[in-house]
Amino acid sequence: MLEIILSDSKKSTYKYRQIYEILKEKIISGQLPKDYKLPSKRELAKDLAISINSVATAYEQLIAEGYVYALEKKGYYIVELNAFKQEHSNREKLKESLIESKKHKEYKYSLSHMTTNSLHFPHKKWISFQRQVIKYHQYEISQLSHPQGPIEVREAIRDLVKITRGINCYAEQIIIGTGTQPLIDQLVGLFKSDIKAGIENPGYARVRDMLIDKGINVAEIPLDNHGVDIKTIKKENPTLQFLTPSHQFPTGTIMPISRRIDLLNWASEKENRYIVEDDYDSEFKYGTDNIPSLHSLDKNDKVIYIGTFSKTLLPSLRMTYMILPLHLLELYKAKHKNWLQGNNSIQLYTLKYFIESGEYSRHVKKMNLYYENNRTALISSLKKYFKDKVAIADIPAGLHFTAKFKTQKSYDEIKTSAEQYSLELYDMRRFSTDYVSNDDEWKKYVLGFASLDIDEIDNIVKILYKAIFE
Structure with missing residues (x-):
């Protein structure tokens, strides 16, 4: 007799899915031989006290995947399958070095050159343009885009540059x-x-x-x-x-x-x-x-x-x-x-509207002022706390600058200290293939300021000072 035990737990899957999984496992393991006749849909539904539709759905899935075949007016039968060749009794375990964390490492403070300031991004305006794209570009977003991107978007970029x-x-x-x-x-x-x-x-x-x-x-x-x-x-x-x-x-x-x-x-x-x-x-x-x-x-x-x-x-x-x-x-x-x-076509067409409306230029102008204030405040704070122990490459452009700090600590010691203070910090070793000596009393860093809040800059510089000298 075919034994199928279904679970009523809230965490369990649908009844049809349980039937499908149980029968599939029995077929693959060889417990059900070829041409074995399965109970009729009505019979199995009565035995399990479930609807006929649940059994029918499970059987149809098994037929679709090739585990079962149906003969008209006769019933459902098991397909002959070759046994799997198993060279190993167990699957290879994932190496510890390959295990990924579900959560990205987050720093409380950051001087990263890679970030921007998402808090000042005009999310509402961007979303309003997305709505326009969904309303007026249904055909375009339902098709594969041109390999180089939609020509309308490239025209907007052409005019911008x-x-x-x-x-x-x-x-x-x-x-x-x-x-x-x-x-x-x-x-x-x-x-x-x-x-x-x-x-x-x-x-x-x-x-x-x-x-x-x-x-x-x-x-x-x-x-x-x-x-x-x-x-x-x-x-x-x-x-x-x-x-x-x-x-x-x-x-x-x-x-x-x-x-x-x-x-x-x-x-x-x-x-x-x-x-x-x-x-x-x-x-x-x-x-x-x-x-x-x-x-x-x-x-x-x-x-x-x-x-x-x-x-x-x-x-x-x-x-x-x-x-x-x-x-x-x-x-x-x-x-x-x-x-x-x-690329996501909805995002690309949204970019087109964002540029053509003038919102892109207004946003860049706004952020240029914001970043300039951040940059000025960070340089001022560095000079205030580090005095003659810092040399800044004060080039008024971009979202980062380099600075050298006079210290006896090694790069690795500074990195360890920065990690302890939850400070994201990158030194010049990341970007150069030349040997960067720990013996050099001046240690060089790339300092990004895009993600900073101007009110927190002094506190971050104090933490940076501790990481480099304490």
């Missing part, structure tokens, strides 16, 4: 992606595998590591007071030279026009030679107008421009874009014609 960054391009040249790394991954796929990439050192470690992992020959290009060292670039002769000219990451250096001209001239001297301009936070400049993009000076289609909305809006929106020279665009379309656009 023309005004804010001096860039003249076609909307067709713009490729929207979910971040800088995915776009760069697509970009390097347009070139031969033996290319060389020049990376600023110190610089954006995530891109450097990604390129190395892809097997690309990476040349570390040192910096001077004007940005990347042009002599080293000429010596290494990279195919792609990655730059952050408007606010070098992480040192903050703003590249002067003389160095920009030298780099553009270098790129124009050889056919297969390009500059990748990562313009990650150029919207924020204090005291003077924004620095024009390197792309705006390019007359020979040698600059590949990458911009992002992660700093001006929210990092979690994952909206970045790349502007390709026209001859590379042809290669891109041939190479990635089957690419599926990864």
Whole structure:
């Protein structure tokens, strides 16, 4: 006799699901042999004191998955299954190093360069534009988007960068992606595998590591007071030279026009030679107008421009874009014609409305003032508490700056102290491949101020002082 025991516990699943699971296990384990006839739906429903519909639903699921077959007017029978080959009696256990916490590590205080201020994001206005998208773009959001993103959104970005960054391009040249790394991954796929990439050192470690992992020959290009060292670039002769000219990451250096001209001239001297301009936070400049993009000076289609909305809006929106020279665009379309656009179409169309309505420009202007006040307050507080034990690279741009602290403590000791005070803090070792000595009495840090509340800055600086000296 077929034994099925159902649970009435509130935590248990639906009755049909319990029947399905019990029968499936009996079939897989071999307890029910092939062609075994199951009780009729009415018979099993009566035995279990449940509805016929519950039994019918369970049987139909078993039939759909291939465990059971039905013969008209005869009943339901078990399908013949081969036994599973079990080389191990138990599944491999998850290694401790692979176990993920359900909760991200949260710091009480943060001087991270990666954050923005979500409290001042215009959530209500963004949501109102989302409603418009859902109302007026039902067709567009129900379809797969163009591989480069909807053309209407790219047109809005085209108009924006023309005004804010001096860039003249076609909307067709713009490729929207979910971040800088995915776009760069697509970009390097347009070139031969033996290319060389020049990376600023110190610089954006995530891109450097990604390129190395892809097997690309990476040349570390040192910096001077004007940005990347042009002599080293000429010596290494990279195919792609990655730059952050408007606010070098992480040192903050703003590249002067003389160095920009030298780099553009270098790129124009050889056919297969390009500059990748990562313009990650150029919207924020204090005291003077924004620095024009390197792309705006390019007359020979040698600059590949990458911009992002992660700093001006929210990092979690994952909206970045790349502007390709026209001859590379042809290669891109041939190479990635089957690419599926990864961005959320509702968010992309919301961005279009946000830009075209003028809300984006108003938000950036508002945040520029907010961040400038934060930056000024943080520098003032650092000078007040650290006095001659701090040296600040006071470059009025972006959402972070670097500072050196005169201390006998090692980087690791400072990191441990910062963790004890629940302070998020990043030192220069994260960004440089050069050896950073603990013996150097000046320890260098990258200090972000975007997520700070101006009223808490003094208290955070006091905690930073304790972490570095106590």
